[in-house]
Amino acid sequence: MERTFLMIKPDAVQRNLIGQVVSRLEQKGLKLVAAKLYQANEDLAKEHYAEHVEKPFFNKLVSFITSGPVFAMVVEGNNVVEVTRTIVGETNPAKAAPGTIRGDYGIDLGRNIIHGSDSNESAEREIGLWFDKSELNNYKLNNENWVYEK
Numbered sequence: 098m099e100r101t102f103l104m105i106k107p108d109a110v111q112r113n114l115i116g117q118v119v120s121r122l123e124q125k126g127l128k129l130v131a132a133k134l135y136q137a138n139e140d141l142a143k144e145h146y147a148e149h150v151e152k153p154f155f156n157k158l159v160s161f162i163t164s165g166p167v168f169a170m171v172v173e174g175n176n177v178v179e180v181t182r183t184i185v186g187e188t189n190p191a192k193a194a195p196g197t198i199r200g201d202y203g204i205d206l207g208r209n210i211i212h213g214s215d216s217n218e219s220a221e222r223e224i225g226l227w228f229d230k231s232e233l234n235n236y237k238l239n240n241e242n243w244v245y246e247k
């Protein structure tokens with residue numbers, strides 16, 4: 098089973114959407130391993146989005162992400178990066194399919210509700226940035242056999 102890092106962004110926290118977004122992850126059958134409401138400082142935001150440092154939108158992105166608390170999560174499941182990218186939807190909420198989180202809750206590219214790691218390598222890097230090992234819970238969901246064939 099793999100892990101990924103998901104973050105409900107400050108726009109969705111301010112819009113009181115935490116519960117609805119977390120609910121979708123739970124309904125999907127995913128396991129929450131860690132979660133916290135946390136306001137990132139500039140260093141953490143820059144490190145998190147380091148791959149975009151050269152992009153014209155980088156400074157706006159960093160100031161948005163640090164503008165208020167985010168709801169940071171570690172989620173576990175089979176093939177979890179692909180599964181969560183699918184339910185999150187396309188980067189631009191205006192183009193994201195209805196039924197996806199971004200497609201249902203967002204309009205603007207710069208207010209796109211949630212972040213999800215794009216590979217297992219990014220996931221491990223981002224989990225390490227946002228969480229201490231002691232914050233990760235190791236437990237088994239007793240409905241696992243009803244979510245996965247094996």
Ligand code: GTP
Nearest residue numbers: 154157158187188206207208209211212213214215
């Ligand atoms: P994340 O899960 O947030 O990493 O989104 P993503 O993987 O779907 O997209 P990507 O990593 O390419 O971009 C990171 C974030 O930068 C996006 O979620 C957007 O909020 C923002 N972003 C991407 N492209 C643009 C752009 O052209 N303009 C602006 N203003 N923001 C952008």
Ligand code: MG
Nearest residue numbers: 212213214215
């Ligand atoms: Mg990304």
